[in-house]
Amino acid sequence: MTELPKTFDPAAIESRWYAHWEDNGLFRPDRPGAEPWTIVNPPPNVTGSLHIGHALDNTLQDILVRHARLKGKDALWVVGTDHAGIATQMVVERQMALRQQKRTDFTREEFVAKVWEWKAESGGAITRQLRRLGCSMDWANERFTMDEGFSKAVLKVFVDLHRQGLIYRDKRLVNWDPGLGTAISDLEVETREVQGKFWHLRYPLEDGSGFISVATTRPETMLADMAVAVNPEDARYKALIGKKVRLPITGRLIPIIADEHADPELGSGAVKITPGHDFNDFEVGKRAGIEARDMLNMLDAKAQVTQVADGLIPAEFLGEDRFTARKLVVERLEAEGFLERVEDRVIQTPYGDRSGDVIEPWLTDQWYVDAATLAKPAVEAVTSGKTRVVPKTWEKTYFNWMENIQPWCVSRQLWWGHRIPAWFADDGRIFVAESAEEAQAQAGAGVTLSQDPDVLDTWFSSALWPFATMGWPENTDPTLGGRYPNDVLISGFDILFFWDARMMMQGLQFMKDVPFRTLYLHGLVRAADGAKMSKSKGNTVDPLGLIDKYGADALRFFMAAMESQGRDIKMDERRVEGYRNFATKLWNASRFCQTNSIGGSATLEPPAASSAVNKWIVGECVKAIQSVDLALAELRFDAAANAIYHFVWSQFCDWYLELIKSQIDDETRAVAGWVLDQVLVVLHPFMPFITEELWHALAPREHELIVAKWPMADARAIDPAAANEVDWLIRLVSEVRSSRTELNVPPGARLPYAVADAGAETAARLARNAATIARLARIEPGEVTGGSAQVVVDEATYRLGLGDVIDLDAERARLAKAIAGAEKERDSLAARLGNASFVERAKPEAVEKARADHADKAAEAERLSAALARLG
Template sequence: MSELPKTFDPAEIESRWYGHWEDKGLFAPERPGADPWTLVNPPPNVTGSLHIGHALDNTLQDILVRHARLKGKDARWVVGMDHAGIATQMVVERQLNAQQQKRTDFTRDEFVAKVWDWKAESGGAIMGQLKRLGCSMDWANERFTMDEGFSKAVLKVFVDLYKQGLLYRDKRLVNWDPGLGTAISDLEVETSDVKGSFWRLRYPLADGSGHIEVATTRPETMLADMAVAVHPDDARYTALVGKQVKLPITGRLIPIVTDEHADPELGSGAVKITPGHDFNDFEVGKRAGFKPAEMLNMLDAKAHVTQTADGMIPEELLGMERFAARKAVVERLKAEGYLIPHVDKDGAEHDAEPRVIATPFGDRSGVVIEPWLTDQWYVDAATLAKPAIEAVRSGATKIVPKSWEKTYFNWMENIQPWCVSRQLWWGHRIPAWFGPHTNNGALIPSFDTKHFVANDEAELIALAREYYGDREIVVTSRDEAAAYASNIDQKKVLLWQDNDVLDTWFSSALWPFATMGWPDEGEWRNRYPNDVLISGFDILFFWDARMMMQGLHFLKEVPFKTLYLHGLVRAPDGAKMSKSKGNVVDPLGLIDQYGADALRFFMAAMESQGRDIKMDERRIEGYRNFATKLWNAARFAQSNGIGASSTIEPPAAELAVNRWIIAETVATVQALDLALADLRFDEAANTIYQFTWSRFCDWYLELIKPVLQGEGAEGADETRAVAGWVLDQILVMLHPFMPFITEELWSKMGTRERELIVAKWPMADARALDPEAAKEIDWLIRLVSEIRAARTELNVPPGARLPIHVRDASAETSARLVRQTAALARLARVDQAEGEAPAGGSLQIVVDEATFVLPIAGVVDLEAERVRLTKAIAAAEKERDGLAGRLNNPSFVERAKPEAVEKARADHAEKAAEAERLSAALSRLG
């Protein structure tokens, strides 16, 4: 046994123990024959840093993996990073810009080499931060979504999906980020309300018989309009359907079509259709018979106006930035009489009606996202989604909380083709090569009309020879192939590889199996499916569902048996955290201040299924105090000769207090096992917290002091053995939540065969439950608690010892009073007295069938106490009734802020309880 310092110092303990665990390989101990248990960590971006959401997500995972390890499982927590295509490329480009350089100053290979250099030097800072949190990950087998083995898996999946007809190239609308010059996913789009305008336009009918009115928030897109749509049931336009309008500015003739997308109740009921620049219009255009290849595109990759295929845009508008073009188009429409002015409530005319418009922005570039028609690679997500839907319906994968199933089904059943290509240099380059088509065996002058998908260049050449015959096949760059296409030599074919890379979600969808060696032989055969996945609900579709689709397709089995979706960590007022609001909390700062154990316990205690977490630093401070209380309890044990237990089974015990605490310990193990099995993190944390703080520290240690300190009681050796055993069980049960302090105390309480991280989980042996001992000690606790409360309410001096008389006691109660004389004397400061209580003032307490009378005349001024209590009761009742009046007033409940109403309810409950408590105290004065 090593003496514990007086003060608990988290920082020193944390750094020392984490290094010890990692150096000894205890995060993935060798356990031949043990049941495998696997958890994969959602790979953080290589550019990332630990935020409060990471702290929650990883704390929950670490609790489960440490618990599984203690249960003897071959537990493995797979760790690694995502290459984060856009984010990483932006970081390196910013560094180049600071040196007056840009990406295009380098070849692609040179730039990618710079990114790898950056990763080696600066990438992955979050991994060190996860260690500070105490995450017991398998660092020896850390993975990266661009490492060689993982890249092999990504390549295989792309090529196999293509060969199976589930991955294809198509022209569709995408979220286009003009700032980054790439398509982005929905997850990377942030929608914000901005002040905008709503313009109404006259489109003249081509036959000169009148006009049709349309409205838009993006008037510049009229340069690429291809139709006007009206609702098929809108009688106002029945006669116009099938006619044409002549667009202002371009003069293009476009048809009037019917489509249910047009809402007769909105505006004029007629809507302009620009299928190349609006997601809804794209679908309307397809229903109207326009093929994507025919849809007009009026913007280039930087969102500058470019000529459409029909050459109808006036020269003076070409090259304009989109918002400058908006202004120019509005001015021209106005000048030519096609703009319908907006008349405000005062009768004044304006070009447009002010509107607040939901506008999409790129989360990284900060620029407005443009729906853009372009050729991209797509996965047939609808086909892949079907087995993933069935897996959840059948229970092969269980979603917790179950309430998320409805959202999952709704999205998966309406899933759209998945755009998997990105216009970047950093990432998995798409294994597709382009070349010219042939016509009757002859090459046609093009360089990108035919494509080949292959695992490697050898397979590419074989595919090309099959198509091009005996011609010379040369793999070259896009620029060289484009130049060659204008002067094709029929004897030679130039092929160039697609410059695009894959969406990072495509590669991370393979995480549960590619991290463990798939498709080669590897651990995946024993560790797939994973046991559980912990994820934020915000990536349910972008990551979790896609892992389901890819895992089921390629391994024919779900990737994880359980999917647990946690909520968000919000600011104390419930607002979402954001840098712009200035309410972001740094978890590393909290660790510095309170220790990792306190932060972890807060996360677990507050994680209630289906609910977000409100940040509360006072609670974290409270859990730091909890750690200190445990520390002091261990110091008390050491000072009283209590050390490490030698067995996992409970020691033999005769004293009721020892039999009681053993039974309480076993009941706690049972409750904790059930809570963790159901992923009830808050219930699990509360279970071990209440047992440790209340049952063990506050009651058991106090109850055994007379025994340990020789106050006429026997059984000191038995009590030391039991107390040491219980403390050990607490350390093991608490370890998943607070790994650092528990490991430190475990090491200091005596000689151990192994570190706590690889110790054995307590046995939930129901034979140790002892109803009789439980009844006796629960009776004692209730009696002591009642006496203490009564003394406090009646202002009995803390040091005053009172005689205690009992009436109507059963034989069992009388026997208990004899056995617990020393405990009552110490904890309640009462001495058992014989005979009837003297006449005069006394406080009376009823516990079960017996009445306990404590004379207090001469100890307190009884009359003054009656007066004080009467006034206090009246004051509490007045406040209670006032608050009840406010709460019964519908006007207050409906109009006041929710937090004000909630506070009023809490205050009312507090005052009602206070009035009841004081009234009980007054009634006790005999």
């Protein structure tokens, strides 16, 4: 037994224990014959650093991994990082810019080599930070989405999907980032509200009979307009359908078409259609019979105006930036009388989350996955229960997206990433193969091929994570050694579509089974006021700073205790501090046990007990373990954390250790040591560092706590009679203590008491527990004369003799005054809350605070009134 320091210092133990676990291979699955249990970590970007969302996500995963390990399973937590195409390329290019270099100063191969150099030197920050959080990952088999084995899987999936007709090349609109020069995914688009304008334009009818009015937030795109749409049921325009208008500036004749996209209630009811530069217009154009290859594209990759196929854009606009072109177009329209009016309007504007540039819908040739076909089995898998979604409420969102899924653009115009395994011949033919040699064999001798310069979207490769990390395609075992499907996936709901659903599609397509049996979707960690965290708002929280201040265990416990199946978590540093206090309380309790020769238990079974208090704590411990077991089975992290918290803080530390202080015999030492061991094992998944430290400090151990055995919650150890007696004792002591506090009785004063109406059982309990009651409540049987206070517990009434201990008249006056003050504040708050104007117009947090204050004052008035009533 190692003597514990007086002060609990998390920093001193965290680095030491983590290094010990990792150095001794204790995170490795190495239990031959044991049931395999597998979870994969959502691979963070190799450029990333630990943010509060990572802290939540990884804490929940680690709780499940450590729990599975303690349950005797062969637990594997797959760890790795994502190559993060755009983010990583940007980081390296920024570093090059500091040396006055550009990517284009080098060949593609030279630049990619520089990225690999950067990864070797700087790409491990987040993995070091995950260690600080206590994540028990299998670092011996850390994966990277660009490592050789994983890359082989990516190439095979692309080629196989192409052969099956599920990957194809097409001309469609994409989210184009002009700053980065690449298509980006919807996830990388950030919509912001921007103060903009709504321009109302007049398009003259070809026959000179008048005008049709349209409105737009992007007037420059009129240079590529191909139609004007009106609703087929709009009586105002029925006679115009099929006629043409002559566009101002370009002179292009375009038809007036009928399409339900035009809303008669919005604006003039007529809308300009630019299918090459608007996602809705693209669909309208297709319905009107315009092929994508014929849609006009008026911008180049840098969002500068370029000539369209019909050559009608005037030279003065060519080469101009889109926003300069906007200004020029508006000036020209106004000068020629085609600008009706301009409105100020807040515009929902898409921005690239990394470049900060306004995103442009742009018509390009890209590679697409037939997501609709792949989605069908993925929908069925959730419908049939092959994969359970928790919380179940997310199923509706999942089904809605999957059943309306669009083709998935998987190509990116970058140099860093998995280069698309497609080769182009001069005659336009495309050959898809896993290697240049295979492509050349397909093309035949003498055919010159050039590989597609694009790379794959990182979501494409990460969709293979559950099986490509297990050695597929070399490993042909469909269960990958019992590791597929994974047991559970923990994910933020915000990547349900971008990652989770795509893993479902690819897993079912290539492994013929779901990638995970359970999908758990957690909420976001928000700022204390409920606002979404963002660097621009300056309300982000650094989890490493919280670890420095309070310890990893406290942060982890906060995350678990606040995680309530999908609800967002409000960051509250005071709660983190509170869980640091919880750790300190456990530390001090363990020191008390050490001082009184209470050490670790020698048995897994609870020791024999004869005293009610020992029987009671064994039973309460078993009930707490049952609650934690049930909560973890249902993935109720908050319920599991709160069950063990309540048991440790209230029942074990506050009551049991107080109750046994004067009677620590061999039986009590054995029981206390056993209970403390159970606490350390059950608390370990939540607070791994302090529990491992205490485990070894309390007794010589044959193994580390991380590989100990999870306790069996045997209901036979629960003794109802003992539980009832100790529950009665706790209620009696609590009521007496409350009365003493409310009546300002000095803490050291001993009071006589007399009991009335006590039954035989109560009388027997009073006799058995007389010494404990005297010690904890500071009352003893005796004659009660003069002033007194009454306490009622069950059928018995206890009169506490106050005698000369307090001035009864002064105390009555004090309580009456306090009651009046509390009632006044209560009624004032009630009046405010009864005012509909306040409730409707005040900030929600102000209304919430008023309700909380009203409840507090009402409870205070009730408590003080009860205290006054007790005075005899």
